[in-house]
Amino acid sequence: RTQHSALRTNLKNHINPALWQLLTKASQEATKRGWHLYVVGGAVRDLLLAQNIQQEPLLLKDIDLVVDGFHESADAGAGVELATALQKLYPNARLDVHGAFQTAALLWHKDPELDSLWVDIATARTEFYPYPAANPEVEASSIRQDLYRRDFTINAMALRLTTPRAGELLDYFNGLIDLEARQMRVLHPNSFIEDPTRIYRGVRFAVRLGFTIESQTESYIRYAINSGVYDRTARENNKTPALSTRLKAELKLILEAPYWKRALELLDNLSALQCIHPTLKLNVELLRQLRLLERCLQRFDNSQAITHWLLRLEAIIAHLAPEFRSKVATNLQLPDDSIKRLSHFSKAMDNIAGLTECRLKSQVVGLLKKYDLETLILAALQSQRSIRRSIWQYISVWRFVQAPLNGNDLQKLGYKPGRAFKEMLDDLLAATLDGVVNDRVSAEAFLSQKYPL
Ligand code: CTP
Structure with missing residues (x-):
């Protein structure tokens, strides 16, 4: 019993007082109805891990609670009923009920006391995994069965919040031993x-x-x-x-x-x-590409325009043989853009290989401008050094280059707006990239020579 209260005190000391109060209220509501209430899963694991480090507060953003009957199994709606009762005490919380499994969640968003918090409340589940009949000495409680359907021993412990035996650790599968080991x-x-x-x-x-x-x-x-x-x-x-x-x-x-x-x-x-x-396979080549990708994301994505985890995954998929990429991306239900990128990637690679023939910056820009940043990065990872250099240059400098004159300036110079404008502006940009034009004066000279009025 001393041990029980020690664990409960530990929980109390490690978490935000407002959260402790919430758990206390939840236990009171459960007790009123003749139920037991448990904290289960990750929160118990993290508490046990944190308890040796006394100063460390435990930042729980996500807590799983399970309700169980006191004498027999609680009825299926117990979790939802408890969540509803709590929501009355905490009108700030949003209540979400998931019908299929009779679970409920209470959500706080940037609450002044509870900050952002997600509390799942479920009823102990017995129906999905049969009770292992091998050991008749083990009580056939529903909380035990609920824990048995979980993944790892360290995630399958429960801490009882309600009296009697509040603070008791339910550790049927030796999670504590594994945690220590x-x-x-x-x-x-x-x-x-x-x-x-x-x-x-x-x-x-x-x-x-x-x-x-x-x-x-x-x-x-x-x-x-x-x-x-x-x-x-x-x-x-x-x-x-x-x-x-x-x-x-x-x-x-x-x-x-x-x-x-x-x-x-x-x-x-x-x-x-x-x-x-x-x-x-994570071979040397894929590892090299992923390391290169890290450097590239650090250099080029200050504005966080790229979803880093997704591009890492795309680089991994792009490493597969071309015929598998599209299928794997589709199976994983990646966003449409990613699927498209990976489906067209081998064609893009063939095209981009043409960079070896480009002598002028304007040719490089002309070739690369139709690709999005992600495709260019993926292509750079798989390309030989000289091509990679051109892609880096394009991404970091050349794609931002602008001609000294725009469409308005052209009109002011006396050119009639029309289809020819685009060609003129493209020519002007190419000349700027290649250093033929570098200010308004040289731009005007370039135009009057090539497109006499
Ligand atoms: N669980 C499981 N099998 C899964 C996912 C989850 O058995 N595929 C169980 C685990 O026992 C876990 C619990 O459901 O403890 C809650 O899952 P989740 O909240 O995703 O994980 P936590 O363990 O709470 O971990 P985290 O710290 O990442 O939130």
Whole structure:
């Protein structure tokens, strides 16, 4: 019991007092109705990780609560009822109810006390995964079953908020031991077959927390991959959300994190990049391209006009043989622009190879101006050095060059507006790029010679 209250006190001391008050109110509302209330999943994991570092406040932006019956299972609507009751106490919060699974979420956006916070409230779920009958001594509670359907032991612990035994840690699968051993262990052998995105989640947590993947778990991962995960990602677009959508969401989380490179390396070691495409390998060449991409994003994208994680993913897909790119991008349901870019990429590469023939800056600009920035960057990554240099020059300087005169100036000089204007302006820009024209005077001279009035 001392231990129970210690963990509860720890939670209280580590989180924002307003959040603690919210959890206290939620527990009171649950108790009134004869329910138990638990914090589950990531928040418990992070609390246990943070508790050794006393000064560190725990920034919880996303909390999962589970309601369970006191004597028997709570009815399916309990989570929604509790969320509704809480929303009355917190009119600032937005209430979202998801019918299918009877879960509710309370959302605060930049609240003065709670800041941005997302609290999911679910009812303990027993219906989806059968209770493992092997050990009759384990109580067949619904919270246990709810935890059993989760991914890793460190994510499958619950902290009871309600009395009696408030503060008790429910750790049926030895999550605490794994947390101390700093390892990711899956709950059951079929976990990755049921949900292959858990492979990516496991890698993400392992790299983020500096954990290893426990060896049995690793063998389950390899087994799931060998059983043909890729075909399923390509096929299973009938579920909601589709496997491919969830895989894309995981890829986003990984590719926008500072540790994306280590995560890709680990995925590759586990052969898990095969979920994207069976031929995908993180070889020396792809790594070189991704490093180059980083330098390029730092140099050229000060305004953050490019979605970095997405371009990393596109560079990875562009590394596949041309015939696979479009299909992989479509399977992952990337944005239309990305799909188009990857579908036309090999044609763009052929075209851009023509840069070796260009002698003048104006020819380089003429060739590159029809491509968007992302295509140019992807092309540079795969091109030989001389072509890459021209692309960098184009991106950083030449694409911004303007002629000293515009259409208005042409009219003032006495030229009649019309179809010829575009050609004249293009000529003028080319002459500017190539240094033939460098100010208004030389521009006017250039025009009067080439287009006499
Ligand atoms: N979960 C799972 N399988 C998935 C996704 C989630 O079993 N494919 C379970 C995990 O046990 C997780 C819980 O659902 O703890 C909530 O998921 P989520 O909020 O995505 O993850 P957190 O563990 O809370 O991690 P984070 O710190 O990234 O929010």
